[in-house]
Amino acid sequence: MVAVAGLSAAALLAGEFHLRFLAEILIIGTAVMSLDLLVGFGGLVSLGHAALFGAAAYAAAVAAQHLGGNLLFILGTGIAMGAAVAALMGAVIVRTSSLFLLILTLLLGQIVWEIVFHWRDVTGGADGLRGLPPLSFGPWVLSSARPLFLLAGLLALAALWLAHSFVDAPLGRALIGSREQPIRMSALGYSIPRIRFLTMLVAGAIAGAAGALYPFVNLYIGPQSVHWTLSATMIIMLVIGGVGSLWGAFLGSAVYLAIQTYISAYTDRWQLFVGLIFVLTVLLLPNGLAGGLRRLASRMRRRRAQQA
Amino acid sequence: MSAVLEVSGVSKRFGAFRALTDVTFDVREGETLGLIGPNGAGKTTLFNIITGFLRPDAGGLHYGGEAIDHLSPERRVSRGMVRTFQKSMVFPELTVRENIAMAARQRAGVGLRWGGAQRRLGAAEARVHQLIGDSGLRRSGGERMSDLSYGEQRIVDLLISLALEPRLLLLDEPTAGLAQEEAERLLQIVRHHDARTSVVLIAHDIDIVFGACDRIAVLNLGQVLCCGTPEVVRADASVRAAYLGALADS
Ligand SMILES: Nc1ncnc2c1ncn2[C@@H]1O[C@H](COP(=O)(O)OP(=O)(O)O)[C@@H](O)[C@H]1O
Numbered sequence A: 001m002v003a004v005a006g007l008s009a010a011a012l013l014a015g016e017f018h019l020r021f022l023a024e025i026l027i028i029g030t031a032v033m034s035l036d037l038l039v040g041f042g043g044l045v046s047l048g049h050a051a052l053f054g055a056a057a058y059a060a061a062v063a064a065q066h067l068g069g070n071l072l073f074i075l076g077t078g079i080a081m082g083a084a085v086a087a088l089m090g091a092v093i094v095r096t097s098s099l100f101l102l103i104l105t106l107l108l109g110q111i112v113w114e115i116v117f118h119w120r121d122v123t124g125g126a127d128g129l130r131g132l133p134p135l136s137f138g139p140w141v142l143s144s145a146r147p148l149f150l151l152a153g154l155l156a157l158a159a160l161w162l163a164h165s166f167v168d169a170p171l172g173r174a175l176i177g178s179r180e181q182p183i184r185m186s187a188l189g190y191s192i193p194r195i196r197f198l199t200m201l202v203a204g205a206i207a208g209a210a211g212a213l214y215p216f217v218n219l220y221i222g223p224q225s226v227h228w229t230l231s232a233t234m235i236i237m238l239v240i241g242g243v244g245s246l247w248g249a250f251l252g253s254a255v256y257l258a259i260q261t262y263i264s265a266y267t268d269r270w271q272l273f274v275g276l277i278f279v280l281t282v283l284l285l286p287n288g289l290a291g292g293l294r295r296l297a298s299r300m301r302r303r304r305a306q307q308a
Numbered sequence B: 001m002s003a004v005l006e007v008s009g010v011s012k013r014f015g016a017f018r019a020l021t022d023v024t025f026d027v028r029e030g031e032t033l034g035l036i037g038p039n040g041a042g043k044t045t046l047f048n049i050i051t052g053f054l055r056p057d058a059g060g061l062h063y064g065g066e067a068i069d070h071l072s073p074e075r076r077v078s079r080g081m082v083r084t085f086q087k088s089m090v091f092p093e094l095t096v097r098e099n100i101a102m103a104a105r106q107r108a109g110v111g112l113r114w115g116g117a118q119r120r121l122g123a124a125e126a127r128v129h130q131l132i133g134d135s136g137l138r139r140s141g142g143e144r145m146s147d148l149s150y151g152e153q154r155i156v157d158l159l160i161s162l163a164l165e166p167r168l169l170l171l172d173e174p175t176a177g178l179a180q181e182e183a184e185r186l187l188q189i190v191r192h193h194d195a196r197t198s199v200v201l202i203a204h205d206i207d208i209v210f211g212a213c214d215r216i217a218v219l220n221l222g223q224v225l226c227c228g229t230p231e232v233v234r235a236d237a238s239v240r241a242a243y244l245g246a247l248a249d250s
């Protein structure tokens, strides 16, 4: 409810630049939220999530160049690409954990980056792809900021709903079980690799849907969208927002991108601010901004109950 | 009575250390078999081999008359072979109900569902409710595991395994660290669950084992010293020498 009201208000009040900026926050936030399924619920810290997101973004951009920007087609392309890369990554990582998982996802992600960076004919190499056709839905062309923002908002809400339904379903419960007590899960007959693989597919599909929209916000996609540094940025966003909360991913991406956009206008050292916020979050709000807000809300509710 | 499980000539080394040497015994339909022996005798290792967590260096297993040496732990579970662990292995962040439901859903074949199967999920939930009710735990099921006492956690640990409706239940020191009364309650839950279930019970408390078991196998330094009814085991000279000692005389 609050989210829908916020989205509507922003759509009415914000200007062109801000709407595109908010759309970017929602899209990246959706990708970070899909990472939360792996990290927060599965205990699987991946440094390759940008590869799922970025590969889907490139697939969508290339598809649009050749076949036009039909929204459903583009979304389908991104989801398929995200899930496909996730399947490859999943097949490799399902039996690993902690440090090996981190390194393997990093390496696999960098393979995707190498392909994107060197396959100039298709991806534009270091220059990326510009001049994409805008998205369209039936007779509507979604090129101005407002429809793009609303689209990103719908994507975020749908993804959030999907992620919640996943976490509440037996499969999501099994994922939590595999994080908490993997040996017991095997002793109950669960296949941990299977749980992890299916989760990778779901996370990849959601990241892929987000990736599909990403190139159309600025009609540009570049190789930094598949680089491991974006994967690391996603983890920072997730920690700031609150691991395991799902919606915190959007807060984290908002804080990070706001610092990147506004502070970088004053100083090149904006990453220091990110570092500072990160450290403060870890020290003061171990469950991130989402956890902090939730605690604040319950404290206020208690106080109101005492007064009544 | 036919055997549910036959262990034939199983040996296992860890490096140069012989953890199990030529272990042979069987578990019969519906019986409770006690497995006793000093610390380090190889009891847990034997459970790990039976359940497929470890591979034996030699020997084999037959379960329900079939060789199961090639089956993964998960496949063995799906055939009704269920174990607990020496250390309590519950899901501390989840509620009591969710802990047991994790097993009940798997038993109902809906452990990895996402959407649908409402009827089977409902049946699994009902089963959880019934298990909690029958257990004598005075808990609604909504409590987080970490808020329970140790004794209660061990009972929930057992209920998780019972929710799989085992044909063969392997309990690794379920009563360790429990007060006499709690231990008896736990064993009562096992016995009242299903008379067809075969149970292998590892425990250190001699009174418990001799009171609760139909037969007893004694393991020492990785070898089966003796296997038989409590009277036979109590009278066995090698067992008295190696393990029971003064206990049996008293
Ligand atoms: N994975 C392992 N690697 C090396 N040694 C082990 C391993 N598991 C058990 N052992 C050793 O095997 C012996 C038997 O252990 P265990 O089966 O746990 O005994 P019990 O359960 O009867 O107390 C012990 O000496 C233990 O240290």
Ligand SMILES: [Mg+2]
Pocket: B043, B044, B045, B086
């Ligand atoms: Mg042991």
